[in-house]
Amino acid sequence: MRRASGWRGALAAIADHGFLLALAAVCLLPLYVMLVASFERATDFDGAALLPSLSPTLENYRAVWTELGFDRMFVNSTVLSLSSAAIATSLAAGAAFGFVRLRFAGRGLLLAGVIATMAIPAIVVIVPLSVVMTELGLVDRLPSAILAEAGLLLPFAIFLLYTYMRDLPVELFEAAEVDGASRRRQFFEIALPLARPALATTFLVSAIYAWNDLLIPLVLWQAEALTTLMVGLALLGPSRAGTQNVPLLMAGATISILPLAAAFALARRAIVRGLVEGGER
Amino acid sequence: MRAAAAATARAARGAAWLAPALALVGLILAYPLVRVVQWSFTDRTTFLDGEFVGVANYRELLSDTLFWTALTNNLVLLLSVPASIVVALVVTGVLYRGLRGGRIYELAVFVPFLPAVASIAVVFLYVLGSDGPLNELLRAAGAGGLAQPWLTEADIAIWSVLGVVLWKRIGLTVLLFTARMASIDRSLLDAAAVDGAGWWRTYWQVAVPNMRGIVAFAAMLGFIEAFSWTFAYIVILTRGGPDRATFTLEYLLYRLQFDEQLVGLASAVAVFLLAAALTVAAYRVYSARREALL
Numbered sequence: 001m002r003r004a005s006g007w008r009g010a011l012a013a014i015a016d017h018g019f020l021l022a023l024a025a026v027c028l029l030p031l032y033v034m035l036v037a038s039f040e041r042a043t044d045f046d047g048a049a050l051l052p053s054l055s056p057t058l059e060n061y062r063a064v065w066t067e068l069g070f071d072r073m074f075v076n077s078t079v080l081s082l083s084s085a086a087i088a089t090s091l092a093a094g095a096a097f098g099f100v101r102l103r104f105a106g107r108g109l110l111l112a113g114v115i116a117t118m119a120i121p122a123i124v125v126i127v128p129l130s131v132v133m134t135e136l137g138l139v140d141r142l143p144s145a146i147l148a149e150a151g152l153l154l155p156f157a158i159f160l161l162y163t164y165m166r167d168l169p170v171e172l173f174e175a176a177e178v179d180g181a182s183r184r185r186q187f188f189e190i191a192l193p194l195a196r197p198a199l200a201t202t203f204l205v206s207a208i209y210a211w212n213d214l215l216i217p218l219v220l221w222q223a224e225a226l227t228t229l230m231v232g233l234a235l236l237g238p239s240r241a242g243t244q245n246v247p248l249l250m251a252g253a254t255i256s257i258l259p260l261a262a263a264f265a266l267a268r269r270a271i272v273r274g275l276v277e278g279g280e281r
Numbered sequence: 282m283r284a285a286a287a288a289t290a291r292a293a294r295g296a297a298w299l300a301p302a303l304a305l306v307g308l309i310l311a312y313p314l315v316r317v318v319q320w321s322f323t324d325r326t327t328f329l330d331g332e333f334v335g336v337a338n339y340r341e342l343l344s345d346t347l348f349w350t351a352l353t354n355n356l357v358l359l360l361s362v363p364a365s366i367v368v369a370l371v372v373t374g375v376l377y378r379g380l381r382g383g384r385i386y387e388l389a390v391f392v393p394f395l396p397a398v399a400s401i402a403v404v405f406l407y408v409l410g411s412d413g414p415l416n417e418l419l420r421a422a423g424a425g426g427l428a429q430p431w432l433t434e435a436d437i438a439i440w441s442v443l444g445v446v447l448w449k450r451i452g453l454t455v456l457l458f459t460a461r462m463a464s465i466d467r468s469l470l471d472a473a474a475v476d477g478a479g480w481w482r483t484y485w486q487v488a489v490p491n492m493r494g495i496v497a498f499a500a501m502l503g504f505i506e507a508f509s510w511t512f513a514y515i516v517i518l519t520r521g522g523p524d525r526a527t528f529t530l531e532y533l534l535y536r537l538q539f540d541e542q543l544v545g546l547a548s549a550v551a552v553f554l555l556a557a558a559l560t561v562a563a564y565r566v567y568s569a570r571r572e573a574l575l
């Protein structure tokens with residue numbers, strides 16, 4: 001867009017920057033004060049720190065990591081996030097390929113069912129899910145939360161991979177079929193390599209979702225040995241919000257955000273694609 | 282006979298592609314869905330299977346003021362949908378007006394979307410505390426009169442939660458809108474500009490109508506959040522307090538199930554949330570059909 005020239009244009013530019021700067025400040029300030037407080041000495045802390053400390057300390061990070069068990073929680077969150085994303089992505093890849101390459105009775109209905117279940121949130125099924133997992137003897141064991149997250153992620157993962165594989169040139173599969181390639185070879189040698197960007201996006205978005213989730217691990221991984229970062233924060237937060245503990249809590253919150261910041265810095269394009277692609281549909 | 286057998290064999294081989302995924306969806310989503318509806322008509326508890334009680338659970342909920350408080354709070358949080366859409370439309374308009382350095386702002390506004398709700402709720406527990414940074418800032422700016430116990434005052438706590446939800450949501454909404462904006466044919470905008478229309482008129486009359494689909498999608502995401510994902514905000518920011526003023530349906534369900542062990546009653550709350558989710562599901566299937574994905 002060409003903008004009006006002269007002083008009116010300059011004024012408009014100043015107004016635009018002013019508006020966006022104010023909004024950016026509102027968006028960033030809470031995370032800024034989180035970082036500032038996380039480096040404060042707990043004993044000096046008196047309720048709020050707006051400017052960086054003159055004597056910053058890493059003591060809070062050491063304390064939450066070793067004394068409050070964030071080291072173990074970090075491992076648990078990582079296990080939950082990566083394994084449920086891996087299960088969801090690989091099962092979804094097979095299912096998406098099936099939906100693209102197979103024609104069978106009830107296919108449309110099944111696909112509509114998958115799309116409909118994308119809208120079902122964990123909270124709606126958490127009551128029977130906790131009962132089922134108890135009956136299966138899986139509560140407080142690794143598979144419960146991993147399978148639950150994977151199952152909740154699957155409809156989204158199938159949908160994303162289906163829309164991608166569906167747009168692959170069908171001639172590739174047909175040519176392979178003429179050459180006598182089995183479905184299995186078509187899947188491993190054509191569909192999977194070509195769908196690599198979509199697989200990466202599905203895996204990343206799934207991993208972030210599972211890393212961030214609170215409800216499922218809170219209910220299914222109640223044992224202290226299986227506490228995730230989010231559960232740890234939820235249990236510590238409200239009970240330890242006293243002034244002295246703010247720096248500790250902020251160090252804990254920072255630790256829970258860092259891996260996401262790293263993932264985003266490394267794979268911004270793939271993550272954004274996943275968020276927007278769901279949106280373009 | 283042989284043809285039928287071959288067809289069955291083919292179907293069985295085909296099913297192998299779908300079966301693992303569908304089995305897991307069945308175990309985690311479909312089977313619990315059936316159960317939750319069924320249990321909502323019983324007086325089941327964690328310890329007893331219970332008996333069929335008709336619509337007694339629903340009647341009990343509808344006559345409970347806490348249920349109505351919770352529903353009202355969900356509706357308050359639903360205000361984040363129009364609010365975030367309006368803000369994001371304005372931001373997108375400003376960004377595309379020909380601003381230098383727009384990407385930096387876009388990134389800054391997106392940052393709050395990244396952390397988990399649990400992480401940022403803990404941060405806001407501090408930010409919104411009585412002696413926290415927000416009140417300190419207000420006092421430093423000479424507006425100490427505006428300082429509030431944001432999360433512990435019954436009248437304003439849910440509005441504070443709304444502020445946090447909105448804070449977290451705007452970035453994603455801007456991201457969705459700018460992505461759509463980038464794919465709008467620039468010549469459409471330029472043609473309107475040549476006709477002498479100012480930027481905002483061009484934007485509202487040419488660009489925004491082209492963004493209808495993505496606006497609907499953003500509204501759907503917000504709707505899902507307001508009726509499905511308020512649990513993590515509430516359990517950390519207020520725990521339903523003060524004086525049960527900030528219960529939402531999700532938090533009510535959690536408390537009924539895991540504190541009071543009232544499985545039947547909790548299931549009835551879940552059915553209300555399911556009704557909201559099914560509205561979204563219907564919309565999803567409808568739009569997938571329209572896009573010829575089905």
